[in-house]
Amino acid sequence: MNKAVVIGAGFGGIASALRMKAKGYDVTLVDRQSELGGRARVFRRNGFVFDAGPTVITAPFLFEELFELFDKRIEDYIDIVPVEPWYKFAYPDGDTFNYGGTLEDTLQEIRRICPEDENGYLELLKESEAIFDIGFSQLADRPFHSLSSMVEQIPNLAKLRCYRNVWQLVCEHLKSEKLRQAFSIQPLLVGGNPFDTTCIYNLIHFLERKWAIHFAMGGTGALVQALGKLMEEEGINIQLNTTITSIETENKKATKVHCDSGEISCDTLVSNIDPKYLYSKLIKKEDQKLSARIKTKHAKLSMGLYVLYFGTTKKFEDIAHHTIWLGKRYESLLDDIFNKKVLADDFSLYLHRPTATDPSMAPEGCDSFYVLSPVPNLSAGTQWDDIREEYANKIIQALESSIMPGLSECVVEQFDMTPQEFSEDYLSVQGAGFSIAPTLTQSAWFRFHNKSEGIDNLYLCGAGTHPGAGLPGVLSSAKVVERLVPEVLTHPVKRKSHSTHRPSLSTSPELQSESVNVK
Template identity: 40%
Template sequence: MNQEAHHARGRAIVIGAGLGGLASAMRLGAKGWQVTVVDRLDRAGGRGSSITDQGHRFDLGPTIVTVPQTLRDLWAACGRDFHADVDLRPLDPFYEIRFQDGARFTMRPGVPAMRDEVARLSPSDVPGFDRFLDEARARYDFGFQDLGRRPMHKLLDLIKVLPKFAMMRADRSVHAHAARRVRHPALRFALSFHPLFIGGDPFRVTSMYALVSHLESSFGVHYAMGGVQAIADAMTRVIEGQGGQVRLQTEADEILVDKGRATGIRLKSGEEIAAEVTVSNADPGFTYGQLLRKHPKRRWTDKRMANARWSMGLFVWYFGTKGTRQMWPDAGHHTILVGPHYREHIRDLFRAGKITGDMSLYVHRPTVTDPSAAPPGDDTFYALSPVPHLGHNAADWSSFAETYKDRVATMLDGLIPGFRSRITAERVFTPETFQSRYLSPFGAGFSLEPRILQSAWFRPHNVSEEFQGLYLCGAGTHPGAGVPGVIGTAEILDQLIGPPAVRAVPPAVPPALPLAAE
């Protein structure tokens, strides 16, 4: 055994401190691996990180937790209690959906409350709603608890489940499935829009995603005080408590390969870190196209990744407002504003790849639940609008961002009138930001679109068939995007990677200096 191989024994390297990478590092550390996580950003969390400006904490990405048990299980695997480290609050209501015709739909905890809301809007749709929930539960049991919690890198595993997919009509879109159960347009939207939050077209992605309605009704929607950043920071503390390292502002340049096996990474600085196990939390397109650029690939070639269907991009306007905490009492923690031509807008967004005058917005106002997100008496918001990814060449965002922001402001004025005169701090993220900040191919907001032929076995696998010792986690791999999904990728890696045969010797820690005499 050469010196480098000996030095790598018992060591694991994780590229990217997103939630999937941090969760993978925690599980590896719990098994006895000596783990180092590297990330180019200045905060852990990846898309779930935050920026603070003038006292406003802008949570940059995910804002809710829908299956707390996945986090409890992760912490338990490390011998810890999640709720001792993170203050997770159940929300009521979960969110309110507002339509252009004045209709509103408020999602609340528990099936009885949801059924009451359906009855208020469309009494004749209650039986169909009940049936939809029953079918959502079956899809949860199969799609989330079964397929979503085990590896899917073997073709035989896919072949075995094809009859179940057919029985559940996985070929039908989630919107088409909802339309077969309820008639009111607002209910059809409320039961099918969720794939947008993981980068999917509700009119095209599989009806398996109806399982989200079961997640909401059974587990609720939760918010971590301090934002998802608080979860990422707590994950970092667990890793460091295991003896691992999280090195921020440290960028990986290349995955090193020797005789078909990943042997660690080279940083942009030139430093090499040897490892027996290499895990990439970078987007699979970036992992195979850039980090492994010097090595030929058999399956995940540059051409294949370029021709894949990528999720839409995102335009996100983060802003803080002065003295507004008691204003706009009708604007809750989560509000969805639906444009007048939703179906046409989604078609233009995903298929034509063009920007039109119509839009829908997700508006996040965390200060309703968490006052620490803003200075006393102030508010923090973000408004998110789906837009085409950069591969469509729909806009030059360096010049178009201000124009698009004005359009968003016009729509927001119906929810929080006069807000622009009270803005004190603001940031705008466009698909170009996602490309430069997160190294996301085409600036896609959620990696590969979760269509049926880009899911499970068809999605980049958690264990690389290209190079031994290389594993992938995060939104672009199985089971997919969303907080439960990326945390789930670490659970799958836990099944693929055993404990080290030889434990690495932890890096030497210099002795603490004696305290100066008072």
């Protein structure tokens, strides 16, 4: 049986391991952490449960597919429920914008803030759908390692005017500065600056509208556990606390991975680690094509992330499951983070309150939170150990003086992660939160290829590869790997075919008001 080794047990690696197992491979999944999940690991402190990383589930069918590969149902393993509102935006002047629910719910909120933007939003949604139909439905799970595949898409890209950035696209349709900010933040969810990210990534907006925003009961970590159980049932070998130190090759093929505890032979190799780290640290230069060396040296990285986790003895009932807390500056703040590489005194924040949906993630009467602040990556030279406490206090004070009065008096658990931990724990180059940035010149063929640029039997998945970061992106990258690796079953199992045109959970009014399992 063809032996496959998958390096990295984030969602991309887990999905690749399952898809390769379904194709008949003998799969070993290796990770340097003590638990599965990569950035989606879990912290547990005195009854509080904190998801370390991804918290927003869109396109839940991509998870459902992984269970269906083995004729199993996701709802037998975990409950995934819709969240409303999808996001609550909190502005510096005290105004708010509840985004999500039905289309009419969103239009009602838009009319309250800026009535003249109602038609503009409908036009924006229509254009986002057109981008989605190409960028996601047609291209997200297709390989882009050949230049011809990119050339074929030039007419579509030209038609979509993909040279525009997300901010330019949004401003063509909306006049309100508040709404412009609300509908341009999507690139930040995948590591991009709205003022620099190609408008192709505006497909995220329609993706949210099509499938809504969901949450796995028990947290994202519970979803990782469900997938871990599935892997164990299907005989995937999981090897944790194992760091890969090099890849051995022979005749341009990977034959072994060397790790801190020995070596593992392989016939096929899949990498779910940061591609810049892979090519710069694990693969010999002579085993790399020029294209890989150029990308490794010159690829522009995403911003870094500062994540503050805290538990409170008080419940903040007015705080939504997902809150976007916007500071007084927008474009100039993002310029500081992405271009000037300056850690500013101010910030904008993403606040996650999972106990709004699942109270079991904190002791009774308490709340569990994490707050994420986009910051420069480590190339800025910030000495996080010297300032982390001060930065945490600034965030607590900002929230307390605006939307969470009395916060500092009821915090009982508090810790953080900085770009330094992203570098050390995840081997993310410069502590970047999302690998390389989603610019036009770092998308599709220009991104790190899913088929290795140099080693014939090495494949890549994850945030730094096509189609990009975010849960839909990394799960789709595993589908690309599945398309690329050969079938090895003597009698392939007939599996259900899947389409990105599945019925939307968000389009049914009766589903809007209930907590339901993914169907």
